[in-house]
Amino acid sequence: MSFVDEVYSLYRDQLNDDEEDAVAIVLSILEEQSREDVMKLIEQMSDDEIIQMLGVYLVEMLKMKMVQDGKLPNWKQTVVPPKFH
Numbered sequence: 001m002s003f004v005d006e007v008y009s010l011y012r013d014q015l016n017d018d019e020e021d022a023v024a025i026v027l028s029i030l031e032e033q034s035r036e037d038v039m040k041l042i043e044q045m046s047d048d049e050i051i052q053m054l055g056v057y058l059v060e061m062l063k064m065k066m067v068q069d070g071k072l073p074n075w076k077q078t079v080v081p082p083k084f085h
Contacts, residue, residue, distance in 0.1 A: 002049065003041050 001009075008015070011025050030038075042050065066072035 003044070 007025070007029065014025065015021050033041075042053075045053070063072060
C-alpha cells in the first residue's frame with residue numbers, strides 16, 4: 001500500500017467535496033515530518049510516483065509564477081506555507 005493510500009484510508013471520512021480538506025490534512029502531516037522522514041517516504045516510492053510528484057510540484061509552482069506575472073489572473077491558489085515550497 002502506498003503512503004497516499006494509507007493517508008486516504010485514515011482520513012477518508014474527513015475528506016468531503018472541498019479541496020481545502022485535503023490541503024489541511026496534508027499540511028498537518030507534513031508539519032510533523034523531518035527531512036529524513038520525507039526522504040524515507042520518497043525512497044519507498046516507485047519511479048512513476050516520484051515523476052508524478054515532481055510533475056505536480058512543477059506545475060503548481062509554474063502556475064504561481066504565472067500569477068505573479070499577471071499571466072494567470074483567475075487561478076485559485078492553494079494556500080501552502082512558504083516552508084513547503
